[in-house]
Amino acid sequence: MADQVLLAFGRTPNTTSLGLDRAGVKTGADGAIIVDASSRTNVSSIYAVGDVSNQFNLTPVAIREGHAFADSVFGKKAWQVDYSNVPTAVFSSPEIGSVGLTELEARAQYPAVDVYQVRFRPLKAAVTGDCETALLKVIVDCATDRILRVHIFAEEASEMIQVLAIAIGSGATMKDFVSVMAVHPTISEEIVAMQTPTVRYDRRDASTPLVPSAAV
Numbered sequence: 320m321a322d323q324v325l326l327a328f329g330r331t332p333n334t335t336s337l338g339l340d341r342a343g344v345k346t347g348a349d350g351a352i353i354v355d356a357s358s359r360t361n362v363s364s365i366y367a368v369g370d371v372s373n374q375f376n377l378t379p380v381a382i383r384e385g386h387a388f389a390d391s392v393f394g395k396k397a398w399q400v401d402y403s404n405v406p407t408a409v410f411s412s413p414e415i416g417s418v419g420l421t422e423l424e425a426r427a428q429y430p431a432v433d434v435y436q437v438r439f440r441p442l443k444a445a446v447t448g449d450c451e452t453a454l455l456k457v458i459v460d461c462a463t464d465r466i467l468r469v470h471i472f473a474e475e476a477s478e479m480i481q482v483l484a485i486a487i488g489s490g491a492t493m494k495d496f497v498s499v500m501a502v503h504p505t506i507s508e509e510i511v512a513m514q515t516p517t518v519r520y521d522r523r524d525a526s527t528p529l530v531p532s533a534a535v
Contacts, residue, residue: 325411332371349373356399358388366392375405406484408477413451416480419468419487422458426520431461433516435493441473442504455509457493461519464492473506483510 351373369381391397409415453473501508
């Protein structure tokens with residue numbers, strides 16, 4: 320049970336005092352600087368990286384954008400930041416970790432997806448008498464078996480999601496996951512124990528459920 324619930328609506332870029340209008344740099348309605356895939360603004364000599372573009376307000380993303388800018392403009396080694404699998408974490412109790420497409424995004428982009436979901440009480444909670452529960456969710460492309468999303472609601476979710484992001488970015492499949500030997504007793508072992516989808520969403524099948532299992 321919790322005494323309070325925190326509802327966070329995000330942040331607004333603090334760009335009003337930068338003189339962007341005088342420089343001719345375009346911004347969005349929220350003040351975010353509009354950039355292309357190379358962090359370049361509409362003024363060819365001006366770039367913007369980090370939170371001012373309001374894409375992913377995360378320190379590692381800002382650092383990566385800075386590296387891409389420096390390499391591309393000054394190092395003559397042009398490359399762009401890949402935002403497709405940015406792992407994120409909420410350091411609440413328990414923590415929340417996510418990487419990949421949301422369920423709704425996956426269902427919109429792929430004809431058929433499988434959702435694996437399990438809610439359980441970790442062994443250490445059972446031993447100590449704690450009421451803690453954990454939720455693990457994996458979304459998979461039915462056609463290729465490739466994992467599109469992992470969502471974790473559990474203690475140390477931030478630690479797990481960082482490693483899982485590497486696997487997902489490397490094109491890991493559900494078969495790859497379930498073929499790995501589990502480490503017992505851990506929360507993460509439940510991921511490699513998922514054998515049967517909880518639900519399948521198939522836009523080619525008129526009988527498929529229309530309501531998502533959860534909008535995450």
